Amino acid sequence: MTLIGVGKVGSRVAQISSALGIEVVGHRRTTGGPVPVGVSRVVDAAGLDAELPDTDLLVIAAPDTPETKNLVDRRRLGLLPPRAVVVNIGRGSLIDEPALTEMLAEGRLRGAALDVFAEEPLPPDNPLWRMPNVIISPHSASTVTQENDRLVDLFIENLHRYLAGVPLINQFDHSRRY
Numbered sequence: 703m704t705l706i707g708v709g710k711v712g713s714r715v716a717q718i719s720s721a722l723g724i725e726v727v728g729h730r731r732t733t734g735g736p737v738p739v740g741v742s743r744v745v746d747a748a749g750l751d752a753e754l755p756d757t758d759l760l761v762i763a764a765p766d767t768p769e770t771k772n773l774v775d776r777r778r779l780g781l782l783p784p785r786a787v788v789v790n791i792g793r794g795s796l797i798d799e800p801a802l803t804e805m806l807a808e809g810r811l812r813g814a815a816l817d818v819f820a821e822e823p824l825p826p827d828n829p830l831w832r833m834p835n836v837i838i839s840p841h842s843a844s845t846v847t848q849e850n851d852r853l854v855d856l857f858i859e860n861l862h863r864y865l866a867g868v869p870l871i872n873q874f875d876h877s878r879r880y
Contacts, residue, residue, distance in 0.1 A: 704729065704750070704757040706773065707764030707792055708738045709880075715761055715791075716740035727753050731769060747773075754781035759789065765880035766793040776801035779811070787813045794819040806833055817841050 703719055705712050708728040716726045720740035728741040729750050737744055745753055747769075754760070760782060764770045774788075774797040782788070788811060790797055799820045805811045813835035819828075822841060830836050860870045874880070 703727070703759040703761055704753045705741070706750075706760070706762045706770075706796070708741060708744065709763070709765070711791065712761070712763035713738040713740070715763055724759070729753075729764075751778065751781060754778060755783060757782055757786050759787050762788070762790040762792040762796050764792045764796060766795045767879040770796050772796070772798055774798065774802075779805055782811060784810055785812050787811070787815070789815045791817045794822065803829055803833075806830075806835055811835075813837075815839070 703724050703726045705716055705719075705726050706729045708716060708730050712728070716728060716738055717740040719726050720742075726741050728738060728744045729746070730744060731746060733744050733746050733749070760774070762774060764773070770793070772795070776798050779788075779798065779801050788797070788802060802811070802814065806814055807829065814830075815837040816830065817839045818841050819830075824830065824838065830838065856871060860872075863870050
């Protein structure tokens with residue numbers, strides 16, 4: 703597996719996947735720093751192209767930033783072998799959706815599991831709906847029963863932190879855009 707984005711979501715994907723015996727190569731902007739649990743090694747943008755021809759499963763779990771926009775473009779999709787499956791649980795802007803659709807239709811990729819799209823909701827006439835090698839899920843984490851309770855707990859914790867003058871949890875970093 704090549705995993706683009708090894709933040710909270712990506713790291714969890716790596717932990718679960720490696721526990722199932724899948725070798726996970728992580729991708730992030732820089733290769734410095736600790737290697738997340740479950741990741742065998744980390745590559746940066748320069749090393750990503752070398753990993754793609756050996757990738758069985760490409761998982762995208764990165765945020766939408768200027769650096770990640772169209773990161774998986776037509777050229778990079780073309781580096782994947784025909785056996786590859788693409789999973790996007792990050793943002794629709796990270797992948798060239800028309801190129802992905804074309805390659806799936808032509809059998810140049812085995813399949814895709816997509817939770818996010820360039821346009822959401824995915825229009826009813828989009829050909830991805832009709833492809834037997836595509837799984838579509840509704841980019842809706844809030845359907846998890848505990849989600850609202852977790853959000854309220856986080857809000858209350860951050861309110862206490864704000865009133866106490868201590869750093870908040872999950873602050874948006876304007877320089878990183880997430």
